[in-house]
Amino acid sequence: MREKLILIGNGMAGMRTLEELLKLDSDMYDITVFGTEPYPNYNRILLSPVLAGEKTIDDIILNSREWYAENNIELHTDSTVSEINRVKRTIKTDAGVEFNYDRLLVATGSSPFIIPVPGHDLDGVIGFRNIADVDAMIQSSKDYKKATVIGGGLLGLEAANGLMIQGMDVTVVHLLDSLMERQLDPPASDLLKTSLMEKGLNFLMEAQTAEIIGDQRVEKVKFSDGSELDTDLVVMAVGIRPNIELAEKAGLYCERGLLVSDTMQTFDPRIYAVGECVQHRGNTYGLVAPLFEQAKVCANHLATLGYGRYEGSVTATKLKVTGIDLFSAGNFNGDEDTEEIIFQDPKAGVYKRLVLRDNKLEGAVLYGDTIDGAWFFQLMREGTDISDIRRQLLFGQAHLGNSGHGGESTAASMSDDAQVCDCNGITKGEIVAAITSKGLFTLDDVKAHTKAAASCGSCAGLVEQLLESTLGGDYTTPENKPVCKCTDFTHDQVRAVIRNQKLTSIRALFDYMEWRNPDGCHICRPALNYYLISSWPEEAVDDPQSRFINERAHGNIQKDGTFSVIPRIWGGKTTPDELRVIADAAEKFDAGEVHITGGQRINLLGIKKEALPEMWDFLSERGLVSGHAYGKALRTVKTCVGSAWCRFGTQDSTQMGIDLEKLSWGSWMPHKFKMAVSGCPRNCAEATIKDFGVVAIESGWELHVGGNGGVKVRATDMLCRVRTAEEVEEYVAAFIQLYREEAHYLERTAPWVERVGLGYVKERILEDEAGRKALQKRFLISQSIFQNDPWKARAKGESAHEFMPLKIIGA
Amino acid sequence: MSDIAENVAWIEVGKIDDIPQLGSRVVKRAEGDIAVFRNSENEIFALLNRCPHRGGPLSEGIVYGKTVTCPMHNWCLGLRNGEAIAPDEGCAPTYPIKIEGEKVFLSLQQSNECDGWTD
Numbered sequence: 001m002r003e004k005l006i007l008i009g010n011g012m013a014g015m016r017t018l019e020e021l022l023k024l025d026s027d028m029y030d031i032t033v034f035g036t037e038p039y040p041n042y043n044r045i046l047l048s049p050v051l052a053g054e055k056t057i058d059d060i061i062l063n064s065r066e067w068y069a070e071n072n073i074e075l076h077t078d079s080t081v082s083e084i085n086r087v088k089r090t091i092k093t094d095a096g097v098e099f100n101y102d103r104l105l106v107a108t109g110s111s112p113f114i115i116p117v118p119g120h121d122l123d124g125v126i127g128f129r130n131i132a133d134v135d136a137m138i139q140s141s142k143d144y145k146k147a148t149v150i151g152g153g154l155l156g157l158e159a160a161n162g163l164m165i166q167g168m169d170v171t172v173v174h175l176l177d178s179l180m181e182r183q184l185d186p187p188a189s190d191l192l193k194t195s196l197m198e199k200g201l202n203f204l205m206e207a208q209t210a211e212i213i214g215d216q217r218v219e220k221v222k223f224s225d226g227s228e229l230d231t232d233l234v235v236m237a238v239g240i241r242p243n244i245e246l247a248e249k250a251g252l253y254c255e256r257g258l259l260v261s262d263t264m265q266t267f268d269p270r271i272y273a274v275g276e277c278v279q280h281r282g283n284t285y286g287l288v289a290p291l292f293e294q295a296k297v298c299a300n301h302l303a304t305l306g307y308g309r310y311e312g313s314v315t316a317t318k319l320k321v322t323g324i325d326l327f328s329a330g331n332f333n334g335d336e337d338t339e340e341i342i343f344q345d346p347k348a349g350v351y352k353r354l355v356l357r358d359n360k361l362e363g364a365v366l367y368g369d370t371i372d373g374a375w376f377f378q379l380m381r382e383g384t385d386i387s388d389i390r391r392q393l394l395f396g397q398a399h400l401g402n403s404g405h406g407g408e409s410t411a412a413s414m415s416d417d418a419q420v421c422d423c424n425g426i427t428k429g430e431i432v433a434a435i436t437s438k439g440l441f442t443l444d445d446v447k448a449h450t451k452a453a454a455s456c457g458s459c460a461g462l463v464e465q466l467l468e469s470t471l472g473g474d475y476t477t478p479e480n481k482p483v484c485k486c487t488d489f490t491h492d493q494v495r496a497v498i499r500n501q502k503l504t505s506i507r508a509l510f511d512y513m514e515w516r517n518p519d520g521c522h523i524c525r526p527a528l529n530y531y532l533i534s535s536w537p538e539e540a541v542d543d544p545q546s547r548f549i550n551e552r553a554h555g556n557i558q559k560d561g562t563f564s565v566i567p568r569i570w571g572g573k574t575t576p577d578e579l580r581v582i583a584d585a586a587e588k589f590d591a592g593e594v595h596i597t598g599g600q601r602i603n604l605l606g607i608k609k610e611a612l613p614e615m616w617d618f619l620s621e622r623g624l625v626s627g628h629a630y631g632k633a634l635r636t637v638k639t640c641v642g643s644a645w646c647r648f649g650t651q652d653s654t655q656m657g658i659d660l661e662k663l664s665w666g667s668w669m670p671h672k673f674k675m676a677v678s679g680c681p682r683n684c685a686e687a688t689i690k691d692f693g694v695v696a697i698e699s700g701w702e703l704h705v706g707g708n709g710g711v712k713v714r715a716t717d718m719l720c721r722v723r724t725a726e727e728v729e730e731y732v733a734a735f736i737q738l739y740r741e742e743a744h745y746l747e748r749t750a751p752w753v754e755r756v757g758l759g760y761v762k763e764r765i766l767e768d769e770a771g772r773k774a775l776q777k778r779f780l781i782s783q784s785i786f787q788n789d790p791w792k793a794r795a796k797g798e799s800a801h802e803f804m805p806l807k808i809i810g811a
Numbered sequence: 812m813s814d815i816a817e818n819v820a821w822i823e824v825g826k827i828d829d830i831p832q833l834g835s836r837v838v839k840r841a842e843g844d845i846a847v848f849r850n851s852e853n854e855i856f857a858l859l860n861r862c863p864h865r866g867g868p869l870s871e872g873i874v875y876g877k878t879v880t881c882p883m884h885n886w887c888l889g890l891r892n893g894e895a896i897a898p899d900e901g902c903a904p905t906y907p908i909k910i911e912g913e914k915v916f917l918s919l920q921q922s923n924e925c926d927g928w929t930d
């Protein structure tokens with residue numbers, strides 16, 4: 001018999017929990033849902049655009065009745081639960097029907113707070129919470145003229161804007177002297193008020209409502225100073241109250257909200273709670289992003305996986321009033337220990353204020369230009385050290401160095417048929433349609449459903465902006481992403497466990513960390529294999545089945561299933577003999593094309609898989625080894641001719657390149673790793689867009705790190721200058737090892753350096769001499785194991801089955 | 812697999828251990844290669860070695876559970892029925908497999924209704 005799960009509250013948090021649960025385990029429970037409202041689950045956030053006439057009710061339904069049926073969920077709409085009996089484990093509805101449960105999920109949301117002044121119960125006095133409220137407002141706008149909104153916060157302003165668009169004459173009454181004081185500082189608040197007045201709203205500030213006057217229906221609002229305002233409708237938007245009466249009556253411990261632990265359980269372990277009705281570590285939340293995080297954790301525990309923890313959230317706000325751009329997050333007021341960066345251009349209607357503490361972003365208020373809101377929010381949540389980008393910070397991501405962020409500010413203004421994802425050919429229109437029609441909330445959702453940003457990822461920023469502009473404040477970037485859907489653990493957590501528990505195989509890791517899928521998936525397995533062999537080079541056993549085909553077959557698979565062969569050409573320097581061998585191999589093994597690569601070597605394309613071992617044998621007999629052009633590994637070390645020939649050369653850059661390649665070839669990395677050595681600052685080898693770049697100078701060598709020439713160009717940061725070749729090798733080895741030990745799988749050095757900060761890299765490599773030498777030593781230990789030619793090994797018969805068909809039929 | 816008529820022609824293609832766990836080997840034939848997969852529970856599956864997306868060689872993909880991920884653009888296909896896993900849509904032809912002791916037999920009579928990838 002399956003256990004019975006009952007959800008009370010058919011709203012955003014409760015239903016999101018069920019969706020997450022179904023994803024984890026779709027037939028664990030018999031599920032029944034009760035909701036007071038007569039509708040299936042809808043996107044409450046979008047009530048504002050519905051009121052403003054930009055969307056219809058149909059547009060905002062998240063789960064249709066068919067969806068409930070398809071997922072075997074029994075839905076009772078128009079049905080309020082009035083009693084929970086924890087001893088009998090039953091609930092009772094207002095119609096008097098009883099149902100029993102094994103587990104109960106309470107997600108009753110909250111209700112608008114109605115100020116209990118005389119007259120608050122007259123007709124025409126409402127809150128702004130559900131479809132019925134929106135219907136009432138739209139109806140009033142048809143029958144009446146004047147509206148008053150009490151409360152100048154987010155919700156009040158969205159209501160006022162909507163009513164104004166519906167044709168009413170609207171006055172916003174606010175108790176304090178500045179609007180949205182919980183999200184904005186006074187300068188931003190003033191700008192907001194000015195633009196809303198220009199749009200046609202009236203404001204009555206510092207006014208305290210004393211009484212609502214009318215016969216049947218409201219006619220006037222009276223204030224504590226005795227003044228009065230004629231009105232036909234009063235919308236109270238002064239705050240919300242968690243709906244906890246039901247839980248309190250059932251004897252569950254409540255304060256402001258229903259108390260839950262980090263596992264989203266109430267004091268009765270059979271009863272879970274999520275959403276606006278709960279109080280967690282002293283906080284209640286009124287935005288969906290944190291509620292969705294709660295939902296995820298709760299689902300995880302309902303599925304008895306039992307390891308997610310909810311630890312609270314940082315929230316960000318945007319106002320959904322078309323034409324007004326406003327963003328606010330974190331602690332934007334600051335205190336005596338914080339610093340501020342402010343940009344003000346009142347005429348242009350732009351104001352930005354960033355609050356910093358110990359070189360980390362702690363809060364942000366943006367008005368008029370919110371393009372970088374998502375980015376600032378990410379910096380805040382990830383606690384990124386911003387000392388290196390401080391001077392450009394306020395101007396946004398687009399102004400960071402040479403990074404190719406082109407297009408990021410254009411998301412909103414792009415036309416619907418403009419292509420956003422160049423890899424998969426997905427347009428803005430398709431993405432927006434998927435977000436709205438399929439109810440997507442995260443970048444990962446969009447990737448899965450549209451494939452946008454699922455390939456090279458360079459359009460992820462743009463997709464995030466589309467999410468933001470389509471969903472409003474409902475959008476967040478997850479702080480520390482889990483490795484994949486098989487686990488809730490992050491890359492760093494997995495690594496720490498591998499190290500601390502000395503795990504040396506993928507199976508052991510799956511068991512220890514309770515992986516959700518017994519074999520993992522194509523995302524986690526390659527990452528885990530790398531973490532294991534890089535953490536325990538001497539003990540862990542490499543698992544070929546957990547490597548992508550290119551690394552398993554030691555060649556690049558091409559679109560027609562053939563492979564490419566790129567032998568190593570040390571430091572880009574070759575000889576007629578070497579070239580002759582390559583030419584012979586090309587003819588003998590029928591290379592479809594010979595291509596000089598962008599990395600100073602030669603690519604033989606179109607080789608059949610079966611022919612690879614024999615071809616490698618041919619090459620290896622003649623002294624050529626694998627160039628690892630297929631691997632997350634050391635690729636090329638590009639050089640120029642340097643002092644050996646060039647009239648400007650200051651050092652022998654070619655020899656340095658060869659030495660560095662001999663030092664580091666064969667090492668597996670989180671991502672590919674490229675180096676270059678230039679003989680003088682003219683930098684013909686383009687060392688300043690490599691993962692590690694070396695530029696010769698009169699007095700020695702200049703070392704550069706974190707460059708990238710691919711999808712997103714980034715020039716290197718200068719690490720230091722050294723005098724001798726030995727020092728260059730020591731620093732290269734230490735940097736590579738630090739990257740190998742700490743970067744996430746598939747994170748190149750450029751994003752890694754940006755994430756941890758150049759300051760950190762300098763601390764580990766420059767300031768800590770003993771640490772640097774220890775890193776170098778660990779690198780050399782790893783190299784003593786991995787620096788061997790995989791081609792030669794396979795030519796001698798290793799993994800022979802990989803290259804041979806199982807059987808040939810009709811041969 | 813058991814409901815396949817007895818009169819189908821079974822071809823012996825090799826032993827279970829010839830195929831790596833969580834891996835695949837190819838049976839070559841003129842009408843298109845067939846990828847034979849083995850999962851961690853030693854179940855064997857056979858699919859046409861052409862991804863419904865753009866014809867990628869499924870035999871080169873990463874295998875987990877009863878799923879293979881195509882090496883070309885990461886479509887995930889069910890090994891049992893050849894169906895692409897949502898949100899992707901499409902399917903690859905599947906073929907019956909019979910195991911006797913260590914021996915693996917394959918039939919060339921397609922076992923699902925699927926047109927597979929067409930260029």
Ligand code: SRM
Nearest residue numbers: 556564595596597598599600601629708709710711712748
């Ligand atoms: C062969 C080569 C093109 C050529 O004919 O010149 C090449 C070919 C591929 N590159 Fe590249 N890249 C080649 C030099 C480069 C360079 C130039 C360089 O190394 O100086 C770059 C920019 C420099 C950089 O990496 O910073 C480059 C940036 C990329 C990127 C973007 C990486 C990034 O971090 O932004 C990718 C995509 C990826 O890795 O995910 C990529 C991916 C690829 C793949 C592996 C795509 C794929 O998955 O099939 C191509 C494999 C083709 C094949 O089968 O051989 N290739 N690729 C070059 C091999 C160089 C070599 O001798 O090893």
Ligand SMILES: Cc1cc2nc3c(=O)[nH]c(=O)nc-3n(C[C@H](O)[C@H](O)[C@H](O)COP(=O)(O)OP(=O)(O)OC[C@H]3O[C@@H](n4cnc5c(N)ncnc54)[C@H](O)[C@@H]3O)c2cc1C
Nearest residue numbers: 009011012013035036044081108109275276286287288473
């Ligand atoms: C107009 C508006 C605009 C908003 N804009 C944003 C925004 O831009 N960004 C953002 O992040 N958030 C926004 N929010 C807030 C967001 O909608 C809420 O945080 C979210 O809906 C809360 O989810 P919940 O499941 O806790 O509650 P709800 O979604 O309110 O769901 C609770 C449900 O439980 C039902 N219920 C209550 N008691 C019972 C009972 N005893 N029996 C049966 N059913 C019961 C209620 O009728 C309700 O349907 C907005 C809210 C409103 C009203």
Ligand code: SF4
Nearest residue numbers: 456595597598710711
């Ligand atoms: S740029 Fe690189 S990845 Fe793109 S087609 Fe050329 S070789 Fe392939």
Ligand code: FES
Nearest residue numbers: 862864865867881
């Ligand atoms: S060919 Fe298989 S995913 Fe594209």
